[in-house]
Amino acid sequence: MNRRMKLSAIAVFSTLTVASAVPAVALENEFHGMFRLRGITSNFDDGGGGSQFSADATKPGSLNKKNPGSNAFVEQRARILYTAKVDDELKLITHFEIDSRWGDNSYNSNNTTRNNGGAIGADQVNLETKNVYVDYSPTSTINTKLGLQFWNLGYKGIILNDDQAGLVVNAKVGDGSLGFAYFRLDDALSGGSFIANGTGSPTTTGGTGATSVVNTTPGNRTRDFLTLGGKYSITKDFKVGADYVLLYSDILRNSQGRTNIHMLGANAEYVMGPATIDGFVVYQTGQLGRSGVAGNSQRVSAFAANLGGKVKTGPGIARANFLYISGDDNPNSGARNDFQTIMERGATTNAHGFTASEMVLMLDNKYNHTAAQAVVKDLNNNAQGLIGGFLGYDLTIDKFFVYSNLGFGAVAEDNGFGPAPHKSNFLGTEINAEIGYKLKPNMSVSFVGAYMLLGDYFKGQAVDVAGADPENPYTARVMVNLAF
Amino acid sequence: MKKIAVVVMTAFMISATMPALAQMSKEEKDQCLLASKSCLTEVDSIQKRIKKIQTEIRKGKKVYSAEELKKLQDKLKEAGEILQTLESGGSN
Numbered sequence: 001m002n003r004r005m006k007l008s009a010i011a012v013f014s015t016l017t018v019a020s021a022v023p024a025v026a027l028e029n030e031f032h033g034m035f036r037l038r039g040i041t042s043n044f045d046d047g048g049g050g051s052q053f054s055a056d057a058t059k060p061g062s063l064n065k066k067n068p069g070s071n072a073f074v075e076q077r078a079r080i081l082y083t084a085k086v087d088d089e090l091k092l093i094t095h096f097e098i099d100s101r102w103g104d105n106s107y108n109s110n111n112t113t114r115n116n117g118g119a120i121g122a123d124q125v126n127l128e129t130k131n132v133y134v135d136y137s138p139t140s141t142i143n144t145k146l147g148l149q150f151w152n153l154g155y156k157g158i159i160l161n162d163d164q165a166g167l168v169v170n171a172k173v174g175d176g177s178l179g180f181a182y183f184r185l186d187d188a189l190s191g192g193s194f195i196a197n198g199t200g201s202p203t204t205t206g207g208t209g210a211t212s213v214v215n216t217t218p219g220n221r222t223r224d225f226l227t228l229g230g231k232y233s234i235t236k237d238f239k240v241g242a243d244y245v246l247l248y249s250d251i252l253r254n255s256q257g258r259t260n261i262h263m264l265g266a267n268a269e270y271v272m273g274p275a276t277i278d279g280f281v282v283y284q285t286g287q288l289g290r291s292g293v294a295g296n297s298q299r300v301s302a303f304a305a306n307l308g309g310k311v312k313t314g315p316g317i318a319r320a321n322f323l324y325i326s327g328d329d330n331p332n333s334g335a336r337n338d339f340q341t342i343m344e345r346g347a348t349t350n351a352h353g354f355t356a357s358e359m360v361l362m363l364d365n366k367y368n369h370t371a372a373q374a375v376v377k378d379l380n381n382n383a384q385g386l387i388g389g390f391l392g393y394d395l396t397i398d399k400f401f402v403y404s405n406l407g408f409g410a411v412a413e414d415n416g417f418g419p420a421p422h423k424s425n426f427l428g429t430e431i432n433a434e435i436g437y438k439l440k441p442n443m444s445v446s447f448v449g450a451y452m453l454l455g456d457y458f459k460g461q462a463v464d465v466a467g468a469d470p471e472n473p474y475t476a477r478v479m480v481n482l483a484f
Numbered sequence: 485m486k487k488i489a490v491v492v493m494t495a496f497m498i499s500a501t502m503p504a505l506a507q508m509s510k511e512e513k514d515q516c517l518l519a520s521k522s523c524l525t526e527v528d529s530i531q532k533r534i535k536k537i538q539t540e541i542r543k544g545k546k547v548y549s550a551e552e553l554k555k556l557q558d559k560l561k562e563a564g565e566i567l568q569t570l571e572s573g574g575s576n
Contacts, residue, residue, distance in 0.1 A: 030527060031527065032529075032530050032566055032570060033570065034570040034571060079570055081566065081569070081570060095569065131569075150569045150572070161572075353573075355572075355573065364573065365573060366571070366572060366573045367573055368573040369573070372573065441529070441531050441532070442529050442530075442531045481571075483529075483530065483531070483567060483570055483571055484529040484530060484531075
């Protein structure tokens, strides 16, 4: 090897060495997560989901029982969020969850995988995938999210607040922003499906959409969600927004008409010194597929409205929220005036909620795990709708915190749902409080107590003792929360 | 001479591309091993990141340009969304 060749070899070796020592892409790995444990004793929570208002006398912990008995159990949830960050503009986000109730099952012995694995031996296949999506910003003003993702339209979660697959595009324009989102909610080849609200009718069992899916070709019969909207800052403290939403479904077109529900929403937020006022109005129009009625569909004309606010008062923050969800006194007629809510594929799992109420028993709570009962689980509330008023006060003193809430609820329209005529529309009054201590900046332990004084709606409605009043529900929980 | 220069350059380039693995002196205690503090690979918790971004935003236009402040606001929003996603309840 002559001198030139030797030098060339050294140069090539140097290049290779440098190239192999520098990674192709400076990938940043980011992990976040949470762990929450809840020890619960209650005459209401039974470890499952759904509404506890049941005509089934055998249902344990049922809301409408004179002698509901009590349950005591411990459940835990962990979530791991991993982000592979190529740079500020491009990320892959994945989110996983593991739930179990202490002692529930092990080794997949009950042939159920998720929400299990807390029994002796453990070794359960129970890892759930919540999110897998790419977050990409092609320019500094445009952001896109593509894949299975958590998404909330706004409107405090009453329209859609869940994990689903689709595309979200947001663009900043001057003092405002424009948004587009499309999600495929359902393209199942078998099983049941709930197009909009879970039951829909007080007189038919199963109700809206409770028939089997017949879909032999993927993409042939689907449930889709599409929205276009914008937000605009009139001043630094005054923001307004408007959205159009289309909820479409032809999943059950073998047995009923297509669902085409158009929603028009407007929202606003105004900051006045220490106070913030916000609210929204959503109007629905269109068609709801429904078997068993003339034309196999019903016309929809319904609305929801909210007014909320918070203000720094004394050492803490006072909160208030008012919610109106329209109901229908005769949902079997040609027109539906009850607000159509979006459910998952089952009648007990809602894809929406109103956790701003901070109710523990009356409505779905933000801390719910597998045990996720509520008096009004689906805001459609069996086509009865809801009128709710919620007041709260949050106090934080050093590492201690006290959150207290008071809520009132009534059905908007009484359509005779349930085992007996109702003496009133009033569902009841809930009082709850959480008292906690921050052990570390990202870890706390707290005690939650909630009690609901049932209203005359439930008078004489007990299903286990004829004509008796059901016992008022309560729950007492100890909770350990870690998020990092 | 050229040969020596190439060899020296090669050695320099290799050394420059190697990560600095041992930065502390022998007298210092390894707080990373002892108390999981000051580790080179330490990542902020989501709460710590939110606090850090808020601190930087408070420095305002004295330190950051309007565009940089907007970027920090976006990062604050993103961190808040991560925390919300982690803590939000699920129906099941």
